[in-house]
Amino acid sequence: MSDPIQTHDLTGIRCPLPIVKLNQIIAAAALGEELLVAADDPAFAPDVRAWCRRTGHELIELDQQDGVTSVRLRRSA
């Protein structure tokens, strides 16, 4: 079994801060590493999709529940 992945909390902040923070988090991750992030910014779901398209990181899973968007992604660039 692999180690459980820590979830990075990006709640309580609004555009563009979740993307700015996500950029810092991914920069600190290793190539191929999987990350979990959670944000409550309503713009985060479309924004994280666009951000992954632009930056080339892989969006593995996106889930929305009770106003929170949870994303699993992989550093691919």
Next chain:
Amino acid sequence: MTQSLKSPDLLQTLADRVDELEKRLAGTPSSDRLCLMVYSGELDRLMAAFTMATGAAASGMSVSMFFTFWGTPALKSPALKSSGGSATKKPFMDRLMGLMLPGGFDNRKLSKLDFLGFGRRMMQHRMKRMGIASLSELVTLAGQLGVQLTVCEMSMSLMGISQDDLLEYPHLTIAGAATFVDDASRAATTLFI
């Protein structure tokens, strides 16, 4: 073709053509570059500009912002407040311009619903409550993300702003129209705010 392959000049011809193509490519606008012309000085317009700039920089783009006319006084050091000038003695008109065009970020007027500052304070209260970054926080982030600020020299002179009056920012240069044109020609996207 067989004839030209035997030519001793072939390598040189190819090298010349590669050089030519590389030169042409270097002048092609890049979708990885964003260029903003910041003409306005109101809080809302500057927030839109810095939100896009930091968002783009955090998406791996290289961002340049050119400040001209009413955008220029915003880049005066917040430490100057509305005193109108630096320690060095300035001509009267320069000091007058300084008083009329205060610097700093978070106390700027809104372009709409300002209501003599009441709307501004209400907006800032809502921003804080919602976790929206203040303008000064966005500018600090822009600095950390490597967003390049260029200040229009002509606007600075016109508005009595000296180099010493400008805020401390890690990537700031003073230049003119040709610098903006060069930045804009290399960016696939240029916005006027």
